[in-house]
Amino acid sequence: MDPFQTPIVYLKGVGQARAEVLKKELALANFEDLLRHFPFRYIDRTRYYKVKDIQADLPYVQVLARVVNKQVIGEKHTKRLVVQTRDDTGTLELVWFKGINWIEKTIIPGQVYIIFGKPGFFNGQAQMAHPEMEIYNPGNTQRQGNATLQPVYNSTEKLKQFQLDSKGIQKLTASLLELHAKDIKENLPLYVINQFKLIGRAEAYRNIHFPADANLLNEAIQRLKFEELFLLQLKLLRNKLLHTQKFRGNVFGTVGHYFNDFYHHKLPFALTTAQKRVLKEIRQDTQRGVQMNRLLQGDVGSGKTVVALMSMLIAVDNGFQTCIMAPTEILASQHYQTITSLVGDDFIEVALLTGSTKQKARRVLHERLESGDLKILIGTHALIEDKVQFKNLGFVVIDEQHRFGVEQRSKLWRKNSVPPHVLVMTATPIPRTLAMTLYGDLDVSVIDELPAGRKPIQTLHFFENQRLRVFGFMKKEIALGRQIYIVYPLIQESEKLDLKNLEDGIAVMSREFPLPDYRISIVHGKLKAADKEFEMQRFIKGETQIMVATTVIEVGVNVPNASVMIIENAERFGLSQLHQLRGRVGRGADQSYCILMSSHKLSHDGKIRLDTMVKTNNGFEISEIDLQLRGPGNIEGTQQSGVLDLKLANLATDQELLIRIRKFVELIFEKDPQLALPENQILHHSFQTKNAGLSWDKIS
Template sequence: MNQQVFQTPIDYLKGVGTARADVLKKELGIFNYGDLLRHFPFKYIDRTRFYKVRDVNAELPHVQVIARVTHKEILGEKHTKRLIVHAMDDTGIMELAWFQGIKWVEKTIIVGKAYIIFGKPSEFNGKTQMAHPEVEPYSPDSLKRMSNLTLQPGYNSTEKLKSYSLDSRGLQKLMANLLEQCLRDVSETLPLYIIQKFKLMSRAEAFRYIHFPENARQLHEARHRLKFEELFFIQLKLLKNKLIRTQKFKGNVFDKVGHYFNTFYQEKIPFPLTGAQKKVLKEIRLDTQRGVQMNRLLQGDVGSGKTVVALMTMLLAIDNGFQACIMAPTEILANQHFISIQSLVGDGFVEVALLTGSTKKKDRKVLHEKLLNGELKILIGTHALIEDAVQFQNLGLVVIDEQHRFGVEQRAKLWKKNIVPPHILVMTATPIPRTLAMTLYGDLDVSVIDELPAGRKPIETLHFYESQRLQMYGLIKREIAIGRQVYVVYPLIQESEKLDLKNLMDGFETMSHEFPKPQYQVSIVHGKLKPAEKDEEMQRFVKGETHIMVATTVIEVGVNVPNASVMIIENAERFGLSQLHQLRGRVGRGAEQSYCLLMSGNKLSREGKIRLETMVRTNNGFEISEIDLQLRGPGNVEGTQQSGVLDLKLADLALDQELLMQARKTVEDIFAKDPQLALPENQILHLSFQTRNGGLSWDKIS
């Protein structure tokens, strides 16, 4: 593709001009020819069939008729103004209505002329009506042109664009102008051997037929080609980065298993390691002996024992003369790691410290000194770790928890705290579907802890409707009677924060009434509390001074109370699957049987029903994440919005898993034979990689 042509400002395209260019930029982010070419249709409509007016009714989808305009008038004043047009064929009269862009439409529609009218029929005052239909003058030529178009593209537009005649039809005209002018400049980006192997349509044909397919087969092949390319170049970028990293970044060698690791393993570990934990530690051992920087993602469900694996890896670093740190996204989580690691190693074994925004100045000074002279071996903290004042003597390992909450630059600052970049272990308790992991973290090696420590009983999940509330209260009373504690979580969703907060306060009052003092103690925690108040309430619950904690999702991460055995999620249908799963993971942390009770209204949407049924049926986070991906799409799965990788225009990770695997395997095979993309047949890939990698921007036309 002639790159220059597709960088041409959209103002210069025939039919655009300055005013339309401004509105295209503001409303759709279309700045140049390339942006317009990638404004793909979101639907295709069969325009070969024409209806008679008498056959049109509100039950039908979009339809088209040929009818003559017999009457038009503007009714109402200011806000109620509307244009009403009557159109007639030999079977009857129908009404057309416009509520916006009235002046322009009224000018262009002429009484006595015949038009091809296309829109969604509805019923108004007992009459069939079409609101804001597309209209174009009828002529034998327009009919002939449409007979070549089995499927007409439908483009996303806005009311503002429509007022500039850039509805779907207007955008279609611009697209036709663009393809007529520039299709010959679309150049190939894939080598011939890949195109032939997978029987792919050429790139130019794919762009032509995705916008103007003549039949369903052409459309399918065009979409297939462009989806493959989209996934292929994401994988090319990820695997090339991985290759560059292994060649460029040397890593410290941890070749010794010494005093710290062995003493902890033989004397201090409170329970035997699971097979999955041992397997992951083995993978980490191999990584850290190769002299190349480790970059490993550790996935594991809540409570699967990731922290112990991270700690043992840090002890391995210390045995080899290095320091280690853990960076967590919140103070609550950093505190949680500090407490659990301190309790695992005990006093006097290895020095561990905590650094957050709340750390006092005088404590920081001592901490900085100990870090620099090597006395402090393990530092746990929040973003405070990346401050310039934090200098290590010899940082060998960085553990990042819930990495999607950190920006790339923040993570990179930690890497630069040693001459030889430290090994990186990324942990997440959000199980990620395989396809998503390959796209988001395709440049990392992935380890999975897929079994829970021995003695942990699976959490029993029950779904109660509002009408079963008394049953739920009975279960709570039973659990409190045997010394357990209870969470009650309410949704807090920004759009209706006042309403949600009211629900929370009402819930607190109901619980206080149902579980009165002095027999029961009920506390409340939400984001509007001052940090000190929040911490005080949390601590009371941790110490067992309160029986029930009514809260918002602030307790989703970082609260570890083994004595809490019941998690009640109110309005459970308003939560996503991954969030429900995270909340459920707050209980079941001791050896006792725990329960997760999902409370919902009596009416549920299809999706709401699937989510709650899934939670009741399985505790497997990976199975849940796959269903979540299918229900919500990749853009909404935890953390993917921040990743920047998933700006997929066509491919759908829930539906195109096979295509993703094919693209990745193809890239792996290419790099196995030709890591530098130096062979003549891969020159085209080398060029595409260079062009696209200018700013690592993979969504540009090249």
């Protein structure tokens, strides 16, 4: 048995009560969990400070000084031990308020001590309360004064009640390493270790917890960071390889009537080079006899839906049915309207299935689906209900797939004896490193150019005191026949405040843009669905010129005549949300604008977000900056993925390393797909066993 899977209760010094609190507070259940509970910082005990160099803002300092005097001052509550120490630059005063009698007996005047603690100043005098002290012995060849980088571990108030502060956890970790460092097995082949100049695994674990020096600490972090990313990419690429071996796919050998007729007679604009490239990639995938599993990334308005439709028409040409699953009714309806407007009434039947579809319409839809007459079905989660039966489902499009669980997606696959080809689409541009990690087992296509004739949206940042200029600009745009969105933030913790903001905004707009010259639509999450739809339709039909809304309009609203997006309190939005909102305009041929309104009080990150929006329209650039600001765990869709349990690697700062690792792992599988060569036995073995470190079951 792997000793690192031993429950933590069996580690000396733990016991039942401590084991329970460690599991509850830090999710440390076994030896492996403790081994991978890494320090979050280190106290530098490798250097000695001179008294004159001590500053109050230093976290901890270590001083070599001689005790010149000691005395107990005060009585009862004010009683304290004060010890004067000196080096050749000044005096350092040490103070104790507890354990006075015992400590006073142990301190020897005239003796030189290694003194360690948090510095402060009292009446201009350098001072340290309750320091650690050790007699300095220059003749001792053993390490003194714990002269290392001392680890500091995360703890909690509850753990401290069980003497499991950072020091307590440090003791347990030291005990574990003393007993089991010899059992930390290597899990990377020698050729990988040599290629990337890595230290050994056991050495890395010893030095990340108790580094002998800063260089060894950096080498330990690099080794364990590499291991995380390498094992993750090995797992993802192996899954991708197994997928191609396990799941055969229908061969789409024909490009026939539906595709050609649409392309030559119905497509209202020329495809961009990027759209053509992606269609070619999908075409090649669907001819290989293996189930396609492809991610299509494209910025807002880049034309993903057209690519999806044309791919679906190839499926129909080959005798198959197709479907699009979207996470919300608004988005499903948007796809339905877009596709029906493109194909027209007499070309091919397209149906919409959502929770709102009436029972009578459902019965007809189910019959036509089972008979095979209905070729294109668009819907929400309703598509995966058991009663929705296809005759021959061959191509599935999943929009914004991070909003669906794995089980929901796989239910669609099971609706045909041969799994349908899968195209996953997202309008949230994903940084390259995140895509390689979250979607590392998918092939990735990118539409990185906008359709011809689209003008880039101009983004401007205005402060509150410039609002009259904004009103004047709005009136000019409305006079030109354009429409305007005004969006207020909706932050769940403060819905009352946000609704008040919206109501105040409506009052201001109503005064500034009065009837009968101007009409305003109002949309927010508190409205009933029917009222929301009524207000949306008024705006879509051009009956109102201004839509005042919360973020419910972030996706699924397409009004080509809307040319201005005003975002109030823009500093309260994340970058990706600002970018999605901006994408609601710029859908027609007119020049469009996004105006970011904010207060003068901006945080550092808030300023970077607004400056980024003004500087670029490129969603991929924006996503990279978002990753750096927020970290991968906070980007939409990544938390529930289960993949990003990275303790040391950082996808924002370790991009170069991840790309190198990905290419290297691809070469390993090209040369040895089964990991059968002698030098790869260690990797093959890693799939079979739980090893101390990143267990395979944690990244499945």
